[in-house]
Every structure is written in structure tokens, then in C-alpha cells.
Amino acid sequence: MGVVEDARYDGVDRSPWGKFDRTTLRVYSxxxxxxxxxxxxxxxxxxxLTPSQRRVISAGLNMPQxxxxxxxxxxxxxHDIGKLIPYFQALEPAAxxxxxxxxxxxxxRMVHVPHARASMxxxxxxxxxxGFAVGGNDSPAVRAAQSLGGHHGRFLQLDVDGAASAHRVQATLGGPAWQDLRRRYARLLWxxxxxxxxxxRLSVEAAVLITGLTMVADRVASQRRYWVPNADTPSFGAAEHHSRARWQADEEVERLGLARFALDRIPFTTAHPGLE
Structure with a gap:
């Protein structure tokens, strides 16, 4: 099944939970x-983001903005693809x-792996x-994976040939059904x-800024007041939810005061009369 079909209401499996409210037993996909x-x-x-921060990320990815x-x-x-593992999903029996x-x-076999590390x-x-090249510590895939693992504020060491090897991932993060669903989620988000x-490429500076932006985005989307109303609405397919999510995100960023003022560029002495 392709991404277009997965994006529909009856497409990809949406039963794995990402947020759970123990007081009300609400489950959020x-x-x-x-x-x-x-x-x-x-x-x-x-x-x-400031214009200069966008330029640093764009240059660090060697891509237009x-x-x-x-x-x-x-x-x-x-960032939370590591929640799609048996250990995390079993943390809340009701979900x-x-x-x-x-x-x-x-x-x-159930293996204890924190979800940030599992994401990495x-x-x-x-x-x-x-298509991210996998290689040494400076390869795009390694730095991007460390960005996923660092979304709680601490970058983790990535052992490509050890704990992060394909063999270890298959042995610790669920069988073929789990691996296939993670792959479908990734391609759908893409x-x-x-x-x-x-x-x-992915520069260090760009990776750090992307991680910081991810941390803020995750904090905004993780507010109980943000996701609980979505859990109470009728289930949508991924494509329909994506359309709604963009509108909700815009409103919430405005409500939180995270939007920057766009100021005109004027001479210093015009902005501060009487100062040289």
C-alpha cells in the first residue's frame, strides 16, 4: 500500500498511542x-525563527529555504517514532x-529502551x-538521527555498528510488523x-537548530489542552488531520506569543532620535 492510500481514513494503522491521559483514560494516536x-x-x-537562523539551516542542508x-x-x-516499539506501547495497559x-x-522479547534512544x-x-547517507559521525543520517534522539535536550552517542545496527534494532524494537509500521509512518510523514x-549534508549548526526547534514544537503539541480536544473528535485519516493540524498550529503559536515582530530596517539615528 502506498502513501496516498495510507493517508486515507481507512489507511495505515493509527492504533499505537502517543499521548495518554490517566485521569480520563483518553488515548491520542x-x-x-x-x-x-x-x-x-x-x-x-x-x-x-530569525532570518539568519533559517539561512544557517538552509546552508547546513545545502538546500533552498x-x-x-x-x-x-x-x-x-x-521525533517520537521511537514510541512505536513494544516496550513503550506496553507502558499504559489501557492504551x-x-x-x-x-x-x-x-x-x-520486551526490551527496555527509552523512546528518545529508540527514535535515534x-x-x-x-x-x-x-536517502540520507549513512556513514561516520558527520554523515547526514547519523546527525539527523542524533537530532531525533536529542529532542529531550541531551544528545546521545550513536553506535552505528553496535546498539544502532540493523540486527540490534530488529532484536530490541519489535518484529517485522513493528518495523513495517514504522517504515510506513516515516514515508507517510515524508x-x-x-x-x-x-x-x-547536515551541518552541526543546522542539526542543533533543528533539534531546538523540534523541542519547542514538541512542547507546544504536547500540551494537554492542545491534544485532548483532538482525541475527543471523530477519527480522521492522516491527510485530513494534517490539514487541521496546520490550522491549529498557527492559532497556538499566535496564542503563545511565539511569533516575532517584523520590523522595518531603518537607520539607528531614526529609531533613536538624539543619539549619535
């Missing part, structure tokens, strides 16, 4: 939370029982499949946020 974070990142790119924006939104959306039978049957390890291979191609 992980896929929808990922879309929310990517949508907020797009509004923050437009209204919160419109293409760089799409990549940033995609990476922000991928866990809603998983599809194929995922429940493919759990395998699983993300490395998903990014590689999408499609929804309009990424044309993977960047050939």
Missing part, C-alpha cells in the same frame, strides 16, 4: 501527535489493549531508506510534509 509536531515546526519556521523547511518539518515529526492483533502478536536507533535506518529529496 501517535501518528497524529507526530503530524502535530511537524505542523507546529512549520509555523515556528515561518514565524519564530523552501526545501529546507520541508525537511525540518519532517524531522520534527519523526496497549487497543493495538492491532498483528502488533500484539509480533511483540517478541530506528530513525537511523528509516532515514537511510529515504509525503505529508512535502519532502522532495534527502539532504546531501
Amino acid at each position: 501517535l501518528l497524529f501527535h507526530l503530524i502535530d509536531a511537524g505542523a507546529v515546526a512549520g509555523v515556528l519556521w515561518d514565524r519564530f 523552501d526545501q529546507a523547511r520541508s525537511v525540518v518539518c519532517f524531522l520534527a515529526a519523526m 496497549h489493549v487497543r493495538l492491532g492483533e498483528d502488533l500484539l502478536a509480533d511483540t517478541g 536507533h530506528a530513525g537511523l535506518h528509516l532515514l537511510g531508506e529515504l 509525503h505529508l510534509f512535502g519532502v522532495d529529496e534527502a539532504p546531501e
Whole structure:
């Protein structure tokens, strides 16, 4: 099944949870939370980042700014892909029982892996499949994966041939059903946020700024007041939710006062009369 079909109401499995409210037992789809974070990142790119920060990211990706924006939104959306693992999904039994039978049957050995680290390890291979070059510490896939792993504020060491190897990921982060669903989520986010191609490079400066932007986007989209109303509405497909998420993100960034003022460039002495 392709991304267009996955984006429909009856497309990809949306049962894995991303947010859970223990007081009311509300469950919020992980896929929808990922879309929310990517949508907020797009509004923050437009209204919160300074022009110089956008230029640093664009140069660090060696892409025009419109293409760089799409990549940033995609990476922000991928931040919690590590929640799509058996260990995390089992943390809340009331949400866990809603998983599809194929995922429940493919759990395998339960291994404790924090979801930020799981995002980094699983993300490395998903990014590689999408065209990010996988190599040494300065390769785009490694730096982008570390950006995913660093969304809680601390960058993690990435052992490409050890804990992050394909063999270890397959052994610790769920069987083929889990791996396939992570792959479908990644390709769907790639499609929804309009990424044309993977960047050939990712500078340290750009990776740090992307991580910071992701942290802010995640914090905005994780507010209980932000996602609970979405959990109470009728279920949408991914494409429909993406359209709604962009509108909601724009309103919330405005409400939080995160939009920057656009000031005209004028001479110093005009802005401050009487000063030399």
C-alpha cells in the first residue's frame, strides 16, 4: 500500500498511542501527535525563527529555504517514532489493549529502551531508506538521527555498528510488523510534509537548530489542552488531520506569543532620535 492510500481514513494503522491521559483514560494516536509536531515546526519556521537562523539551516542542508523547511518539518515529526516499539506501547495497559492483533502478536522479547534512544536507533535506518547517507559521525543520517534522539535536550552517542545496527534494532524494537509500521509512518510523514529529496549534508549548526526547534514544537503539541480536544473528535485519516493540524498550529503559536515582530530596517539615528 502506498502513501496516498495510507493517508486515507481507512489507511495505515493509527492504533499505537502517543499521548495518554490517566485521569480520563483518553488515548491520542501517535501518528497524529507526530503530524502535530511537524505542523507546529512549520509555523515556528515561518514565524519564530530569525532570518539568519533559517539561512544557517538552509546552508547546513545545502538546500533552498523552501526545501529546507520541508525537511525540518519532517524531522520534527519523526521525533517520537521511537514510541512505536513494544516496550513503550506496553507502558499504559489501557492504551496497549487497543493495538492491532498483528502488533500484539509480533511483540517478541520486551526490551527496555527509552523512546528518545529508540527514535535515534530506528530513525537511523528509516532515514537511510529515504536517502540520507549513512556513514561516520558527520554523515547526514547519523546527525539527523542524533537530532531525533536529542529532542529531550541531551544528545546521545550513536553506535552505528553496535546498539544502532540493523540486527540490534530488529532484536530490541519489535518484529517485522513493528518495523513495517514504522517504515510506513516515516514515508507517510515524508509525503505529508512535502519532502522532495534527502539532504546531501547536515551541518552541526543546522542539526542543533533543528533539534531546538523540534523541542519547542514538541512542547507546544504536547500540551494537554492542545491534544485532548483532538482525541475527543471523530477519527480522521492522516491527510485530513494534517490539514487541521496546520490550522491549529498557527492559532497556538499566535496564542503563545511565539511569533516575532517584523520590523522595518531603518537607520539607528531614526529609531533613536538624539543619539549619535
